[in-house]
Amino acid sequence: MTEAANTTVTRTRARRKFSAKELVIEYAVLLLLAVVLVALAILSPSFFTFGNIVNILNQNAPLVIIAAAGTFVIISGNFDLSTGAIYSVAGVVAAWLAVTTGNVALALGAAPVIGIVLGAFNGTVITRLRVHSFLATLASSMIFTTIAVLITGGSLITVTTPGFTALGRNRVGGVFIAVLVMIVVVAILWFVLSRTLFGRRVYAVGGNAEAAELSGIHVDRTRILVFVISGLAAGTAAAIGVSRIASGQPLAGAGLELSAIAAVILGGTSIYGGIGAVWRSVAGVFLIALIGNGFDLLNLNPQLKDMVTGFIILAAVGLAAAGRGKR
Amino acid sequence: MTHLPRIIAGAGVLALGVSLAACSADGGGAGDGDGFSIVFLASSSQNGYNQAVYEGVQNKAKELEKELGISITTKIQDGQFDANTQLSQLQNAGTTGQASGVIVVPQDGPGLAAAFPLGNDIPVVSVLNPIGPDIDKMEPQTEGVVSTVASPPSAGAERQAETVVDYCKDIDPCKIGLLAGLLNSPLDVARIAAWKDVLGAHDNIEIVGTVEGAYDRDKSLTAVSNLLQANKDINGILSNADQQTMGAQIALENAGIDPSSIFLTGGGGTTEAVKAVREGKWTNDYLNYPVSMGEAALEQLINKLRGEKVEAVVDADTLVDLPSMVTKEDLDAAPDFTGEWNG
Numbered sequence: 001m002t003e004a005a006n007t008t009v010t011r012t013r014a015r016r017k018f019s020a021k022e023l024v025i026e027y028a029v030l031l032l033l034a035v036v037l038v039a040l041a042i043l044s045p046s047f048f049t050f051g052n053i054v055n056i057l058n059q060n061a062p063l064v065i066i067a068a069a070g071t072f073v074i075i076s077g078n079f080d081l082s083t084g085a086i087y088s089v090a091g092v093v094a095a096w097l098a099v100t101t102g103n104v105a106l107a108l109g110a111a112p113v114i115g116i117v118l119g120a121f122n123g124t125v126i127t128r129l130r131v132h133s134f135l136a137t138l139a140s141s142m143i144f145t146t147i148a149v150l151i152t153g154g155s156l157i158t159v160t161t162p163g164f165t166a167l168g169r170n171r172v173g174g175v176f177i178a179v180l181v182m183i184v185v186v187a188i189l190w191f192v193l194s195r196t197l198f199g200r201r202v203y204a205v206g207g208n209a210e211a212a213e214l215s216g217i218h219v220d221r222t223r224i225l226v227f228v229i230s231g232l233a234a235g236t237a238a239a240i241g242v243s244r245i246a247s248g249q250p251l252a253g254a255g256l257e258l259s260a261i262a263a264v265i266l267g268g269t270s271i272y273g274g275i276g277a278v279w280r281s282v283a284g285v286f287l288i289a290l291i292g293n294g295f296d297l298l299n300l301n302p303q304l305k306d307m308v309t310g311f312i313i314l315a316a317v318g319l320a321a322a323g324r325g326k327r
Numbered sequence: 328m329t330h331l332p333r334i335i336a337g338a339g340v341l342a343l344g345v346s347l348a349a350c351s352a353d354g355g356g357a358g359d360g361d362g363f364s365i366v367f368l369a370s371s372s373q374n375g376y377n378q379a380v381y382e383g384v385q386n387k388a389k390e391l392e393k394e395l396g397i398s399i400t401t402k403i404q405d406g407q408f409d410a411n412t413q414l415s416q417l418q419n420a421g422t423t424g425q426a427s428g429v430i431v432v433p434q435d436g437p438g439l440a441a442a443f444p445l446g447n448d449i450p451v452v453s454v455l456n457p458i459g460p461d462i463d464k465m466e467p468q469t470e471g472v473v474s475t476v477a478s479p480p481s482a483g484a485e486r487q488a489e490t491v492v493d494y495c496k497d498i499d500p501c502k503i504g505l506l507a508g509l510l511n512s513p514l515d516v517a518r519i520a521a522w523k524d525v526l527g528a529h530d531n532i533e534i535v536g537t538v539e540g541a542y543d544r545d546k547s548l549t550a551v552s553n554l555l556q557a558n559k560d561i562n563g564i565l566s567n568a569d570q571q572t573m574g575a576q577i578a579l580e581n582a583g584i585d586p587s588s589i590f591l592t593g594g595g596g597t598t599e600a601v602k603a604v605r606e607g608k609w610t611n612d613y614l615n616y617p618v619s620m621g622e623a624a625l626e627q628l629i630n631k632l633r634g635e636k637v638e639a640v641v642d643a644d645t646l647v648d649l650p651s652m653v654t655k656e657d658l659d660a661a662p663d664f665t666g667e668w669n670g
Binding site: 047052302 | 377536
């Protein structure tokens with residue numbers, strides 16, 4: 001890695017001394033998360049229970065996995081609008097394989113593989129055709145969704161194969177297997193992004209692609225790899241999702257890509273690339289999730305949920321933007 | 328020359344897309360000879376319910392072709408669950424002169440009324456929801472709509488809620504969770520209002536929460552899981568859609584609650600719902616017959632086009648010889664019934 005790339009990485013990773021105000025801005029998402037947590041703990045006796053916490057973690061495991069990988073994509077200066085569609089394709093293929101072969105391992109194992117293939121397709125199209133990732137993945141999401149619809153005929157594939165629901169529904173020591181998978185995936189992605197050379201390249205490409213290229217970084221290869229990671233994550237999330245509901249649905253992932261991007265941005269990862277972290281996206285997912293959980297626990301008017309979520313997203317993103325403006 | 332590989336790659340992608348589309352094209356033209364060309368406007372062509380309605384349209388078209396010796400071609404258009412897209416499609420069908428008639432599953436019945444009067448005077452049959460401002464009025468509200476194959480959503484919701492009242496008659500308090508479709512949809516708002524009207528008249532029934540299922544298993548699983556955290560002693564879940572009830576069932580099982588030990592209902596009559604009621608996991612289900620509704624819609628449309636008598640309202644609840652709210656006992660008496668769709 002050469003000097004220019006190192007400069008970018010140093011800028012993003014250097015330990016700085018923060019004033020109290022800067023600290024609040026830097027960790028806005030955690031602060032908001034803490035506020036919501038405390039408020040819910042006070043307002044609902046059912047909130048701070050082992051069952052509910054496990055419940056929240058389990059519900060959001062697929063989204064956390066997609067958002068954590070999506071952090072790579074956004075830090076690299078790209079967008080992946082196809083994760084929902086990859087989730088759908090991988091899910092229906094897994095369901096179809098389970099029904100036709102009866103082999104649960106093959107069926108659920110196929111989902112991440114499909115994610116890798118479709119992610120590689122995205123990365124290749126973006127780098128070879130020089131199409132902006134926003135447009136390329138918007139187009140590929142349409143293609144992937146159609147594939148999912150063609151596989152199922154628009155209906156759903158119900159899976160009754162024994163053992164198929166274990167990944168999505170079974171527990172180990174009271175904790176859902178899906179939660180354990182989520183923790184492992186997030187730990188790996190955190191390590192790769194923050195502790196490896198590849199992670200530094202992702203920051204460098206997103207910070208200044210031209211400088212990164214001149215520094216000897218294979219920008220295209222890095223871009224392809226972040227889309228492969230994103231696809232792999234969507235496929236893994238699909239395996240959990242399809243196992244949980246025991247059916248492959250062609251539109252199961254609809255909207256998931258936007259939820260993941262919202263969580264990444266809400267966490268404080270820069271939409272312009274070059275700045276961000278996996279933990280931020282995880283915090284972003286759970287901040288939105290807690291609002292939903294709180295509304296249901298407190299039996300609040302659910303029609304107000306989106307408005308409250310919108311205000312909290314604006315608050316977090318506004319604080320993060322204010323922080324960046326100061327640097 | 329450096330752009331050549333990109334141009335070739337781009338052209339390749341385009342060619343692939345066009346080839347795939349061409350392979351799947353049915354090649355059917357509209358309105359050939361003395362026959363009728365029918366356009367089916369699905370709220371989404373990628374949705375199992377809409378496909379089942381279209382299956383019924385196609386089945387009836389084949390049947391009537393043989394019976395009447397005429398040609399009936401059908402074509403489906405995808406509304407993409409978008410009211411504006413469907414509005415444009417209806418306007419286009421009414422102006423191009425290629426459609427003899429239209430069958431539509433409205434995404435937004437009140438909004439779709441804006442398409443009338445159509446450019447050409449062609450008949451329209453509405454399925455599932457009426458077209459016009461009153462979503463509970465099945466008689467055609469808009470000139471150009473000749474028949475509605477549906478049942479009033481509020482009436483169906485009231486019937487569902489009455490089965491809750493019956494279940495709760497010896498339970499006090501009887502804690503019920505409401506699992507609604509889309510809280511911003513006029514149709515579902517009307518259903519929730521009807522549920523609350525019926526349940527609110529009984530002091531022993533306590534509504535412990537109203538959550539959104541969005542016609543999705545996973546979202547319903549999440550919503551009901553949350554609801555159960557604060558209400559582990561729940562007595563029942565009232566849902567308007569089978570997909571949602573399936574999600575609720577998983578949430579109950581995850582929470583260690585036997586679904587058959589509480590009141591559980593859905594709406595739609597999917598094959599899975601029928602199976603769940605037969606097995607005693609659900610208390611009952613509000614049946615729907617999308618294939619039969621599609622058949623009835625085409626029949627009325629062809630009647631209109633041939634100048635014959637048209638039924639302005641076909642009650643969708645009466646298309647199959649079963650009660651609309653079906654229990655295990657009802658299904659035991661109809662062992663061959665499996666449901667008309669899965670979604």
